[in-house]
Amino acid sequence: MDLSTELRRLLPREAVIADPASLSVYECDALSAYRQPPKVVVLPRTAEEVRAILRLCHRLRVPVVARGAGTGLSGGALPHAEGVLLSLTRLNRILSIDPANRTATVEPGVRNIQIACTIGGNVAENSGGVHCLKYGLTLNNLLALTVMTIEGERLELGSQTLDAPGYDLLALMTGSEGLLGIVTSVTVELLPRPQAAQVLLAAFKRVEDAGNGVAAVIAAGIIPAGLEMMDRLAIEAAEDFVHAGYPLDAEAILLCEIDGHPAEIEAELPRVAEVLKAQGATEVRVARDESERQRFWTGRKAAFPALGRIAPDYYCMDGTIPRRHLGAVLARIGALSQEFGLAVANVFHAGDGNLHPLILYDANAPGQLERAEAFGGKILEVCVEAGGTITGEHGVGVEKLNQMCVQFTAEELEQFHAVKRAFDPDGLLNPGKAIPTLRRCAEFGALHVHAGKLPFPELERF
Amino acid sequence: MDLSTELRRLLPREAVIADPASLSVYECDALSAYRQPPKVVVLPRTAEEVRAILRLCHRLRVPVVARGAGTGLSGGALPHAEGVLLSLTRLNRILSIDPANRTATVEPGVRNIQIACTIGGNVAENSGGVHCLKYGLTLNNLLALTVMTIEGERLELGSQTLDAPGYDLLALMTGSEGLLGIVTSVTVELLPRPQAAQVLLAAFKRVEDAGNGVAAVIAAGIIPAGLEMMDRLAIEAAEDFVHAGYPLDAEAILLCEIDGHPAEIEAELPRVAEVLKAQGATEVRVARDESERQRFWTGRKAAFPALGRIAPDYYCMDGTIPRRHLGAVLARIGALSQEFGLAVANVFHAGDGNLHPLILYDANAPGQLERAEAFGGKILEVCVEAGGTITGEHGVGVEKLNQMCVQFTAEELEQFHAVKRAFDPDGLLNPGKAIPTLRRCAEFGALHVHAGKLPFPELERF
Numbered sequence: 001m002d003l004s005t006e007l008r009r010l011l012p013r014e015a016v017i018a019d020p021a022s023l024s025v026y027e028c029d030a031l032s033a034y035r036q037p038p039k040v041v042v043l044p045r046t047a048e049e050v051r052a053i054l055r056l057c058h059r060l061r062v063p064v065v066a067r068g069a070g071t072g073l074s075g076g077a078l079p080h081a082e083g084v085l086l087s088l089t090r091l092n093r094i095l096s097i098d099p100a101n102r103t104a105t106v107e108p109g110v111r112n113i114q115i116a117c118t119i120g121g122n123v124a125e126n127s128g129g130v131h132c133l134k135y136g137l138t139l140n141n142l143l144a145l146t147v148m149t150i151e152g153e154r155l156e157l158g159s160q161t162l163d164a165p166g167y168d169l170l171a172l173m174t175g176s177e178g179l180l181g182i183v184t185s186v187t188v189e190l191l192p193r194p195q196a197a198q199v200l201l202a203a204f205k206r207v208e209d210a211g212n213g214v215a216a217v218i219a220a221g222i223i224p225a226g227l228e229m230m231d232r233l234a235i236e237a238a239e240d241f242v243h244a245g246y247p248l249d250a251e252a253i254l255l256c257e258i259d260g261h262p263a264e265i266e267a268e269l270p271r272v273a274e275v276l277k278a279q280g281a282t283e284v285r286v287a288r289d290e291s292e293r294q295r296f297w298t299g300r301k302a303a304f305p306a307l308g309r310i311a312p313d314y315y316c317m318d319g320t321i322p323r324r325h326l327g328a329v330l331a332r333i334g335a336l337s338q339e340f341g342l343a344v345a346n347v348f349h350a351g352d353g354n355l356h357p358l359i360l361y362d363a364n365a366p367g368q369l370e371r372a373e374a375f376g377g378k379i380l381e382v383c384v385e386a387g388g389t390i391t392g393e394h395g396v397g398v399e400k401l402n403q404m405c406v407q408f409t410a411e412e413l414e415q416f417h418a419v420k421r422a423f424d425p426d427g428l429l430n431p432g433k434a435i436p437t438l439r440r441c442a443e444f445g446a447l448h449v450h451a452g453k454l455p456f457p458e459l460e461r462f
Numbered sequence: 463m464d465l466s467t468e469l470r471r472l473l474p475r476e477a478v479i480a481d482p483a484s485l486s487v488y489e490c491d492a493l494s495a496y497r498q499p500p501k502v503v504v505l506p507r508t509a510e511e512v513r514a515i516l517r518l519c520h521r522l523r524v525p526v527v528a529r530g531a532g533t534g535l536s537g538g539a540l541p542h543a544e545g546v547l548l549s550l551t552r553l554n555r556i557l558s559i560d561p562a563n564r565t566a567t568v569e570p571g572v573r574n575i576q577i578a579c580t581i582g583g584n585v586a587e588n589s590g591g592v593h594c595l596k597y598g599l600t601l602n603n604l605l606a607l608t609v610m611t612i613e614g615e616r617l618e619l620g621s622q623t624l625d626a627p628g629y630d631l632l633a634l635m636t637g638s639e640g641l642l643g644i645v646t647s648v649t650v651e652l653l654p655r656p657q658a659a660q661v662l663l664a665a666f667k668r669v670e671d672a673g674n675g676v677a678a679v680i681a682a683g684i685i686p687a688g689l690e691m692m693d694r695l696a697i698e699a700a701e702d703f704v705h706a707g708y709p710l711d712a713e714a715i716l717l718c719e720i721d722g723h724p725a726e727i728e729a730e731l732p733r734v735a736e737v738l739k740a741q742g743a744t745e746v747r748v749a750r751d752e753s754e755r756q757r758f759w760t761g762r763k764a765a766f767p768a769l770g771r772i773a774p775d776y777y778c779m780d781g782t783i784p785r786r787h788l789g790a791v792l793a794r795i796g797a798l799s800q801e802f803g804l805a806v807a808n809v810f811h812a813g814d815g816n817l818h819p820l821i822l823y824d825a826n827a828p829g830q831l832e833r834a835e836a837f838g839g840k841i842l843e844v845c846v847e848a849g850g851t852i853t854g855e856h857g858v859g860v861e862k863l864n865q866m867c868v869q870f871t872a873e874e875l876e877q878f879h880a881v882k883r884a885f886d887p888d889g890l891l892n893p894g895k896a897i898p899t900l901r902r903c904a905e906f907g908a909l910h911v912h913a914g915k916l917p918f919p920e921l922e923r924f
Binding site for chain 2: 098099100101102126128132133136137139140149153154155156159160161162163164165166167168169171172174175176180192193215216218219221222223260261263264266267268320321322323324352353354387388389390391392393395396400404407408409411412415416418419420421422423434435
């Protein structure tokens, strides 16, 4: 009996997709440079159906790749040719809300209201965003997960309270990119909405000054609700697209949002302005009203599609560095842009040191995609050299396997594989993603770079 | 060659202790009901010495128990009769401080300035405290760990930035009670000191009202920097000891601290007062000045020793429950106190739902210690039944192994053991702690209690 037939014994007919035309819909996530249709797609509606699917796949030794909304940027939901693509979008119920405990329990297919992605995807990638500088990553806002192992065993990880005994498998599962288990429910913390928020825009003549401004704000003990940077190319593209009111003569701008009690905001904004002026800000503007505040953010949020208007394709990178190296690493990226002959725009979560260089290229021009990928890989290696990491929030997926060899020692990678075997000894969950084999690292020829040494000479002065 | 001789080849003579009189100093941590001298104590000064000790113990298959300041309350640092006690107190250097990145890197033996414990111990237990409602547990304030495995391999976990790729072994190591590896350096986040803080004291005629007051404050979207509860016995003992100015006619008091910008505090305190009055607070007092604020806290902090003055011994429990069940669970603990014939005082982190019932007993009265332990075990089971956990911040150690059988299913315990094997296949690190064997659970006869069902009938109405 073939796989689809077996699956149809467990699920309603329409929940099993095996015809090639329908399968092609699932052949990639948002890293569309990689495409591979799965053998079969399943669309369970309940945790028990998920369990039954996993047990079957475990028995038949069939690979399983989980997928939420398919918005992932590192190819984590790229299907396996011989495997099941397990779509969790129909597990989309809000199971309970408890205001006194300030928690909600939801299924993984529930959509994150701000964006298109699902909560399950947020858990799988430990997603961040504009506000995680103050409010933390996904992990910092989770209390509990229900997980099915590849053997179909149900694990309750974490608890409804602040702490849980035993090893922190909740954290281990979060950000594990579908390699350790399948999440079937998520208990999140609910945060009170801030009473008010205000945003300040600062313009700089030098990118480096803006980078140093970010470090100075944090060093001053200010915790912004968001601290974003855009460079000239991004400013121009955004301004041209949505008319946010950005200064067009700046090399970089910062958007610094403060939220909380109105009196606190009123007290903090002048401090931010003062710190940024001391770092060379040529203009500091507080949004005059809510509508201007929204407009400032619209420009930031529209920056990616805006850049899509000026280049046929872009490749969005994701790396993180200690804030004090922002200026130096941006200068290094500028130099690499010259070297690779591809323009790059920077729009990113500067407060976290989470870079998002967008490499502009033309996929129809022979060799440009490969050049963009090589450039991107180099940027990630620079992040590691600066004492940072190869991902801030997008995960490793298939995209950054080579850079994992740069980030980690052989001993560290071996420890990851040992943990994987503790959950999935046959390697059936999302095989080939997130953690490279030592053989692959040997083939890639990567040597682990000892972090924080800044071996590129132009950075020595920082 | 015997163990001490081998160790003396690796370490200076005075760093290896093997004479019985000196060993007895190390025979227990702060859970002094359990005592066991180790075979030998080692006092390394460097990570390389730690590595050499671990390699030797791994080669000889000798158990290793790590110890910080020995202030742990669950017996996590209880020595092994045939093993090495690895004291980390001489690894006490502050390695670096980076204000721009707001981080510091320290060795595990550095003392937490507030209290006697070490940072390494905080990591091993994922410690909490009064302020973790707003500022998180230890894990929420960590960026990176350097860890030596039992094989003497060095792992760099986490990163100097917000996120790191790969499985979250940083979180897995945190709170793992010395079972997975030995921490040799810790990178912590540095938080800006709040500009101001103020405390409000609220008195209640009924413990239940105070419990409901806690839930109501949180449900109102207020995030206090501390929200502590004390019941009548604790109030009386503290007042008699340090004259904190507590009302002696109350059944319970809450201390609610708000910190941040002075204007924010001024705006929040009346909201807290209003919410608590609506829940039946008979008196609400804001500290008139800094000296009264300090006095209110002195009473709270002196409550444990104050209770030590009215009973020969006390047994401090540690469990966590969803806040909405505070009133009901405290009533249940009161009923159990009658049943076991032992007085109990409650002084605890109410905002987190983290209970600290102190069972008062006399170790010299035959049977009282055993009765206190049975009572304590029962309290933890009530926490699990209420949808909570058997530890908030003190860990499992040897104390709560039986209750782990209540908290977790066999599948979950098996998963913990699988993770342990991924780090320490021979089970040499802190054997017999934190995670019970399935055999032990079978002997204990515990059945996993499905959390959140509140099977005790007097709670059904909540």
